[in-house]
Amino acid sequence: MYIGIDLGGTKTEVIALDPAGGEQYRYRVPTPRDDYAATLATICDLILGAERAVGEQGSIGIGIPGTVSRMTGKIKNANSVWLNGRPFRQDLGALLGRPITVANDANCLAISEATDGAGAGEEMVFAVIIGTGCGGGLAVNGRVYAGHNGIAGEWGHNPLPWPDETELQYQREVPCYCGKTGCNETFISGTGFATAYRRLSGASLSGEDIARRALDGDAHAELALRQYEHRLAKALAGVINTVDPRVIVLGGGMSNVDRLYTTLPALLPQWVFGGECDTPVRKARHGDSSGVRGAAWLPRIG
Template sequence: MRIGIDLGGTKIEIIALDAAGRTLARRRVATPQGDYAATVQAVAGLVAAVESELGQRGTVGVGTPGALSRVTGRIKNANSTCLNGQPLQDDLQAALGRPLRIANDANCFALSEAVDGAAAGAETVFGVILGTGVGGGIVVRGQALTGANAIAGEWGHNPLPGGAAPGPACYCGRSGCVETWLSGPGLAADHLRVTGRTCTPEALVAGAAAGDADSIATLDRYAARLARALATVVNLLDPDVIVLGGGLSNLALLYEAVPRLWVPHVFSDAIATRLCRAVHGDSSGVRGAAWLWPD
């Protein structure tokens, strides 16, 4: 049995999978806000509850915002700031009494879709999360890449190609990052800058469907920016499949518009890379954490 944990900013989710990837159990609890010790105990409690329910012990993988520093072994770059600087892997292993594996949540998303999702069977997969933030993960031949600095796939904090300088300020301290343009808040902020009107992504989609010219223009700008940003990924990584997840992956227009719009920016006479929506949706992160133990 494989157990996966998705350690999010607002909720902690657990899933137990059998050898074939079928769901045996699934639970979620609210994340203790700003309380690191309580977060560790919440994860340990979920594992204990699921193993007691199923009457068996499993391997444990954890998907978390940020990554384990190669220097300190502690969490870095997490937007759940109470985790930063903490020895999360050591503390969870002590609480559970066994080794476990930790990976960035975007890596877990990409791994899930590469194992038995939209990119099943593909050699090289780039997984994209378009939500409150923008994340990315890389899977090659079924293995998630971490990288020498534990930042493989972190395309959200590169400058948007062709973006107006200096661009919107980013929490990372830089300006004009991909995340500031392509996240949900970034999409809403772009509409506000251009039209002076506050609008949620859901309302933009509804407005565009009703023929509102401003909503259509905002979504068109978004698709063009996503195409330019992903073209740099194609030029650098040349993946077989790019899988979109997160709330904005539900924008149906992206799957026709982006492959058409990235053509002028990709350094190739033909583009075989497929752009797909995640098969497992919101479950991909927690499933991918379980798949951190492939055997």
């Protein structure tokens, strides 16, 4: 049995898969924010609960919103900042008394979608998380490509390409949690989308509600969504210009905005070098459970 954990900023989910990928158990709970010890305890409880429910012990893979430093063995780059600088893999392994495999959550999404999802069979899959934060991961021939520093695909903390005057003003006023300004994450995460709408309208709404308002004809919502689409297209064009993946798969809350799959392919050629681009942009087949499925596969193929 393969057990996966998706440690998110707002929820933590566990899944148990059989060797064929059949779901045996799945459960999620709120993530204990800003509390490292409680986060470890929550993960242990979820794993042991899954094993009790299925009646079998499994291998363990965990997706996190950051990565394990090759130099220190500690977590870095997590927007769940209470994980940073912590020996997460070692601490959790000691609590459970067995080895665990840890990878970036976007890499887990890439594995899942490259294994039996929207990128199955493709040589290189670039998987995008556009939710609370903004991450990316690469799967090459069905395996994680994390890179020498463990940050391959971390486009969320590259600057938004080709910013216009509105975007230059935005980046001066909306810093990123990483300490820099102008990061893709501040523009194209679900949080960034909500921030852009609030700056236009003065109202604080979720990304889902804003997208719904755009469908209903709200002018501010429509403008925020059009700005978002252009920003996402520019950011993705930067990835295509660098690694030219066979397919791009979107996950996270903003991936549920269905019009993106029509607008993005039309916008990409404006920004891709040479003015030509037919890279497919697809919605994650496994939805918001794709990352946790990829985490479960980590010990086998990660």
